[in-house]
Amino acid sequence: MSFLKLGIPSKGRLMDLTISWFAQYGIRIDAFIGSREYSASILGMPKIKVILISASEIPKELAAGRIDLGITGQDLVRENIPMWRETLLELKPLNFGKADLVLAVPKFWVDVESIDDFDAVAINFRRENEFRLRIATKYHNLMRSYLRRMGVADCQLIDSQGATEGAIKNNAAEAIADITSSGRTLKANHLKVIGDKPVLRSQATLYLSYVSKWPLNKCKILENFNSKVSIKNPNLNVKELQV
Amino acid sequence: MSNSVAIKDFESDYQRSTNLIELRAETAKLMRIFEDAGALELVVPSLLDSSVLIDLYGEDIRNRAYTTTDPFGEKKILRPDFTVPIVQMHIATEKNSGKYSYSGLVWRSQPYGSKKLSEYYQVGFENFHEIDSWKADAEVFELFQRSTAGLELDAEIGDMGIIRAVVNCLDISDNKRRLLLRHLWRPDRFKQLLVQLSAGESVGDSRAALFQAIKNEKVKDYVEANGPVIGQRSVEEIIVRSKELLREETRKPISQSVVLMIEKIQALQSSLPDAPNRLKKFISLGAEVGDVCDNLSNRIEAMSQLSINVKNLNFVANLTRTSLEYYDGFIFIISLKGAPSLPAVAQGGRYNALTSILGKGACIPAVGGIIRPEILFSLRKEL
Numbered sequence: 001m002s003f004l005k006l007g008i009p010s011k012g013r014l015m016d017l018t019i020s021w022f023a024q025y026g027i028r029i030d031a032f033i034g035s036r037e038y039s040a041s042i043l044g045m046p047k048i049k050v051i052l053i054s055a056s057e058i059p060k061e062l063a064a065g066r067i068d069l070g071i072t073g074q075d076l077v078r079e080n081i082p083m084w085r086e087t088l089l090e091l092k093p094l095n096f097g098k099a100d101l102v103l104a105v106p107k108f109w110v111d112v113e114s115i116d117d118f119d120a121v122a123i124n125f126r127r128e129n130e131f132r133l134r135i136a137t138k139y140h141n142l143m144r145s146y147l148r149r150m151g152v153a154d155c156q157l158i159d160s161q162g163a164t165e166g167a168i169k170n171n172a173a174e175a176i177a178d179i180t181s182s183g184r185t186l187k188a189n190h191l192k193v194i195g196d197k198p199v200l201r202s203q204a205t206l207y208l209s210y211v212s213k214w215p216l217n218k219c220k221i222l223e224n225f226n227s228k229v230s231i232k233n234p235n236l237n238v239k240e241l242q243v
Numbered sequence: 244m245s246n247s248v249a250i251k252d253f254e255s256d257y258q259r260s261t262n263l264i265e266l267r268a269e270t271a272k273l274m275r276i277f278e279d280a281g282a283l284e285l286v287v288p289s290l291l292d293s294s295v296l297i298d299l300y301g302e303d304i305r306n307r308a309y310t311t312t313d314p315f316g317e318k319k320i321l322r323p324d325f326t327v328p329i330v331q332m333h334i335a336t337e338k339n340s341g342k343y344s345y346s347g348l349v350w351r352s353q354p355y356g357s358k359k360l361s362e363y364y365q366v367g368f369e370n371f372h373e374i375d376s377w378k379a380d381a382e383v384f385e386l387f388q389r390s391t392a393g394l395e396l397d398a399e400i401g402d403m404g405i406i407r408a409v410v411n412c413l414d415i416s417d418n419k420r421r422l423l424l425r426h427l428w429r430p431d432r433f434k435q436l437l438v439q440l441s442a443g444e445s446v447g448d449s450r451a452a453l454f455q456a457i458k459n460e461k462v463k464d465y466v467e468a469n470g471p472v473i474g475q476r477s478v479e480e481i482i483v484r485s486k487e488l489l490r491e492e493t494r495k496p497i498s499q500s501v502v503l504m505i506e507k508i509q510a511l512q513s514s515l516p517d518a519p520n521r522l523k524k525f526i527s528l529g530a531e532v533g534d535v536c537d538n539l540s541n542r543i544e545a546m547s548q549l550s551i552n553v554k555n556l557n558f559v560a561n562l563t564r565t566s567l568e569y570y571d572g573f574i575f576i577i578s579l580k581g582a583p584s585l586p587a588v589a590q591g592g593r594y595n596a597l598t599s600i601l602g603k604g605a606c607i608p609a610v611g612g613i614i615r616p617e618i619l620f621s622l623r624k625e626l
Contacts, residue, residue: 083355107470108478110453111485116439120418123425124484125476132301144302151432153301153425168474190470 003049004221005212007061007070008040010052014204017096018071025229045228047221056080058207063087065211068218069225075101075179075202079142089208092231097204099181101139103146104191106168115195118175119152125174126154136160136167137177139199146199165189206231214241266364269620270346273366276390280382282344282368287328289348293318296327299600309350309361321350326569326594326611329369330601340372346616359586367591369611371598376608377542380573380593383610385549387589390614391577394622396588398555400515401562401574403427403592405522408535409505415440416491418484430509430561437505443496454489462486511560516543518558542573571596573610579622588622589614 008029009015019029022042029050031040040050053061058072059080071094077084105112112121122133136158137143143157158173165185167173177199180186186193214222219242226232274284290311296304297320304310308323322328325345333341346366353359368386372379388398410423419440426432446454456465462485466478504525513521519540523533546553562574572593579585591612598607 086355106473106476108466108472109476109481110449110466110469111481111488113447113449120422121476121484123421124418124480128480129475132298144306147302148306151426151429151435153429155301156297157302171475174474174476190473 005067007053007067009055062209068212091208092206094204099179100198101200102193105175107192122154132156134158134173135175136173277344277368282342290319293320365613367613381545395580404572408531515556515558
């Protein structure tokens, strides 16, 4: 008998919000975090196996087809899975875990408002300094394609896996690119966002993996699941999915 | 020779089907031609220090090349081309002139799903000389045409100097000019900047407040009131640019007719001997543009003197503007007739700006090019 494997975030707010999202459809997920083993079960749906995985690991698990469905942030999918549309389907945006990836500079840069300003400053900076203007971020792929799309030439990305907002104060970067939901951390670090639109608007989303195997009985489980949580996605073609 | 057969071969797997011994013979033949032209063969490492390339090309290089790290954190790039290391080697000799040849693999990462190879051979020739001259351009082109002779190939000629000269003659601020020159290799961004320059920019609330502060001579207070000074960029730099913004704001936008003219120049395609006169017709800008047209005429003359049939060459004003920023004058591409989607058999051009960056401002005129021996070899086999 085959299961449908559903990966959900294994900790923090994202896990809590995921559990409450299911709750609104009368689905109870019991997560046993206290024990050594991360495990969970979904009450009343024995054919669905819930797997607790770190939200940042879920994109790769989906892309490898080791899980069939998974909940994670769009930012993590777009950053970590190149050409994600080939392997994943955004089954449903879940309306929580909302955050924007933004490019931010010191607030006292009063001459910089738009990405065009930023580009011009980067070109000047390169002329005045021995190195290119540095942007601290952990979103290398998203930022690289954004900078290319916007035609910003004289920048370099500096890796920063945490406390990115502090990078400017530490003289490790001139600008940062990071996820923000309220903008409070940016403000506290005397930073402001560049441009009218963020680099990416992200929210928690339920994904389906095209890579995992979809035999007939698993498709049935999926259809049953979809009707329980009222998913009607016009891009989902179960007949084509089936192997 | 049937072109369609050749095309089919390329799209599949021509590299694997190529007999390496025969390929080596083809490469040796090319290297002999380059040696007869006075080239010294250089051996270039495959793993290059990443800092130089990243500094030159920025983040673009990471989209185009394979980057790697060793356990000590030393960053390396798998050689995406030979030109940069050859320029460095030439500079290290401290000689004024030099001709070099090389052969070997280059590695380029290709877009997802692309059929283009990410590993292929190049055989190249570079000429560094004391005085920038159209004669050196013509000689390099003649060398590459001769090296690829005997096949039905098309040659396209371009000149980045034209668009640069046009930008240099525009009545715009130095800042804007720098922006346009920086984005010559990004046609979409270049166009967007031109449109902005002709439309004039609208001034939002915070920009208006900044301008008011400048007019009141309170700009330093205004900058510092906006937050503590953090990071490398100084208050002074911000004030200088703010004042430039205000000056730009009072400038007249460039006229629509100038934008149209630039677009027409960029779109120009003609037979090479017609190009100078066709260009002159558009150009009513300044002396520098006239000079570039004269250079073009002189180069055509120099090519004729080397017995190149210039009437058979096409001038394409917009040639290779989307590739890595590199060539900044004369450009040529030699490719299979009627198969524009195939990789070029040979290409090259002038790259004085690149040598000047790597030479820390020293002017070292340079022109050169590469041949892809596998493609040449496959085409010869089809004959």
